[in-house]
Amino acid sequence: MITVDKFCLQCNGPIIGRSKLAKYCSLSCSKKAHKKRVKEGTVNDITISEIKKGIKTKMCHYCKEIKSVKGFYVYQRKARNGKSYTSICKECFKKRKKDRALNEITSRRVYYKECVNCGSLNTTTGKTREVSQKCRACNESITTLSIRTCKLCNGTYDRSVYNGYCSLICSSEGKEITKVLNRDRRRALERKARTAKRVVRSKVFNRDKWRCQICGIKTIKEPLKDNSAEIDHIQPLSKGGPHTYSNVQTLCRSCNNYKRAKYKGQTKLHI
Secondary structure (H helix, E strand, O other), rough: OOOOEEEEOOOOOEEOOOOOOOOOHHHHHHHHHHHHHHHOOOOOOOOOHHHHHOOEEEEOOOOOOOOEHHEEOOOOOOEOOEOOEEEEHHHHHHHHEEEEEEEEHHOOEEEEEEEEOOOEEEEEOOOOOOOEOOOOOOOEEOOOOOOOOOOOOOEEEEEOOOOOOHHHHHHHHHHHHHHHHHHHHHHHHOOOOOOOOOOOOOHHHHHOOOOOOOOEEEOOOOOOOOOOEEEEEEEOOOHHHOOOOHHHHHEHHHHHHHOOOOOOOOOOOOO
């Protein structure tokens, strides 16, 4: 025995051998129902004048409303009788896309672990609950705590958010120093230097013990004075000298102005 769950809305006959979304038992019943709607003026998004002109219509399988063909997407391939359209209209297609995305997010189970070093959450989805042992943010192990050294003050720290620095003060000072180093390196290349590396001025002054390598006087930090500390290149940059620690020395302002682009003065300490 064949069980019938649905009946035709036009002739009240059983719907057999058609899809679950079908409302009518045959094509003739669907045409008759459409003509009734046109007479009553209850056709959705379509005026009676447009139907009389011969504009094609189609029923959306999602909202079950009859709309004009303009509200449907067109396939790239062409059918024999003309254009082939999608079974769902444009509005319902967007709604279904959003509903599917929301269902995927709600049905998905998320497992996560907190990194011991940087504190970021490493998540995984799906059937497996295993999280990778390496952190995606800091690229270190999640479980073991790694002790690092600060780039500026060489102090140790366990966890940091300041990209290699132990505190906010060190990170702000470090950023200013890197700006100055990049500026000096760029200017050295503009002055036709053979090679240019990052040279920290404070390291050069501490290496030479804050003394001028020509006259030997004690230099100071204050700028624009005769005994203020300045960096000088032993082999000038204009003559192909490199911008490195081996080619740099401490001079006072007066000796640096006197020397200019000449070979004079040599570093006394080995590097």
